[in-house]
Amino acid sequence: MDADLKEKLSALLPGKVHFDIPMKDYTSFKVGGVADCLVFPQDLEELTRLLNLIGDRNLPYLVIGRGTNLLVRDGGVRGLLISLSRGFREMEAKDGEIRVGAGTPLSRLLKLAQTQELTGLEDLAGIPGTVGGALTMNAGAGSTQLGELVDSLRWIGANGEAVPVKKESLNFSYRDLELPQGTIILGATLRLNKGNREEIRSRTVKNLLTKKKAQPLDQPSAGCIFRNPPDQFAGKLIEEAGLKGVRVRGARISDLHANFIVNTGEARAKDILVLMDLIKEKVSQKTGISLIPEIKVIGED
Numbered sequence: 351m352d353a354d355l356k357e358k359l360s361a362l363l364p365g366k367v368h369f370d371i372p373m374k375d376y377t378s379f380k381v382g383g384v385a386d387c388l389v390f391p392q393d394l395e396e397l398t399r400l401l402n403l404i405g406d407r408n409l410p411y412l413v414i415g416r417g418t419n420l421l422v423r424d425g426g427v428r429g430l431l432i433s434l435s436r437g438f439r440e441m442e443a444k445d446g447e448i449r450v451g452a453g454t455p456l457s458r459l460l461k462l463a464q465t466q467e468l469t470g471l472e473d474l475a476g477i478p479g480t481v482g483g484a485l486t487m488n489a490g491a492g493s494t495q496l497g498e499l500v501d502s503l504r505w506i507g508a509n510g511e512a513v514p515v516k517k518e519s520l521n522f523s524y525r526d527l528e529l530p531q532g533t534i535i536l537g538a539t540l541r542l543n544k545g546n547r548e549e550i551r552s553r554t555v556k557n558l559l560t561k562k563k564a565q566p567l568d569q570p571s572a573g574c575i576f577r578n579p580p581d582q583f584a585g586k587l588i589e590e591a592g593l594k595g596v597r598v599r600g601a602r603i604s605d606l607h608a609n610f611i612v613n614t615g616e617a618r619a620k621d622i623l624v625l626m627d628l629i630k631e632k633v634s635q636k637t638g639i640s641l642i643p644e645i646k647v648i649g650e651d
């Protein structure tokens with residue numbers, strides 16, 4: 351990134367533009383090379399200013415949340431990464447609906463729902479990351495996927511126009527939401543049901559405990575690596591292929607949950623990618639099933 355552009359970006363959003371950022375410090379996997387530029391716009395006005403400059407200079411960009419579903423390759427990321435995780439945190443509950451900004455941690459949304467006695471989100475307890483990331487990934491657990499609770503989204507398209515989008519026009523599927531290229535989700539309105547505060551609290555605690563027992567939450571990871579194939583569990587297929595505990599340098603298939611790869615401290619993205627290829631190959635050999643990654647892999651080798 352040339353000096354002139356760096357200066358323009360810094361002047362545009364003082365204190366919110368960071369250059370040459372090691373992505374291992376900004377992802378839950380704690381791996382990844384250096385990103386040219388990571389920007390944290392606070393609100394729509396700042397994001398719009400940034401998108402105008404991006405449009406004028408024709409710069410490549412990608413939006414991220416808290417990096418809990420990301421694997422950044424070792425060569426890092428060229429262009430701009432935009433994270434909404436330090437702004438866009440508005441939350442308002444009214445008449446069974448919650449309007450929430452994309453940068454809000456999912457855990458804060460669950461807390462608000464509980465205090466407002468609104469039920470529906472409890473299965474998602476313990477999923478890290480932002481609401482924006484959870485919407486894009488249609489994050490889910492138990493019998494809930496976030497997309498089912500969406501009444502409308504607000505997003506800004508590549509043309510720089512912020513628009514509301516009703517649920518009828520949204521195509522959520524398993525761990526996915528179809529988004530036009532370059533779209534940035536700004537927030538959502540969720541429709542929830544009236545519930546009992548104590549019941550909501552106890553379901554949330556129960557789900558957190560279940561997650562703690564079943565997943566290696568004390569080690570860096572990006573959650574489940576592969577999607578579950580129809581009527582199957584990827585973790586079970588990986589375990590049955592005898593792969594629990596297998597490692598490539600610092601990357602290791604968790605003993606607790608075989609669909610988690612954990613970074614034991616010194617993993618590179620390459621180690622994780624090699625391990626993913628090994629898993630795909632062995633599971634395919636044994637079952638004929640071709641596993642599809644759930645995590646998003648970005649950046650250069």
Ligand SMILES: Cc1cc2nc3c(=O)[nH]c(=O)nc-3n(C[C@H](O)[C@H](O)[C@H](O)COP(=O)(O)OP(=O)(O)OC[C@H]3O[C@@H](n4cnc5c(N)ncnc54)[C@H](O)[C@@H]3O)c2cc1C
Nearest residue numbers: 415416417418419479480482483484486489490535572573
């Ligand atoms: C320990 C652990 C447990 C997990 N458990 C679960 C689980 O039970 N269920 C589950 O579904 N997931 C789980 N995950 C995965 C992850 O937490 C979720 O996918 C989460 O919703 C991602 O949010 P994020 O803010 O970190 O998004 P990121 O990882 O930063 O981004 C994910 C994707 O969303 C896009 N994106 C992010 N924000 C926006 C935005 N505002 N507009 C447009 N695109 C955007 C990014 O480009 C990227 O493609 C787990 C992860 C960990 C580490």
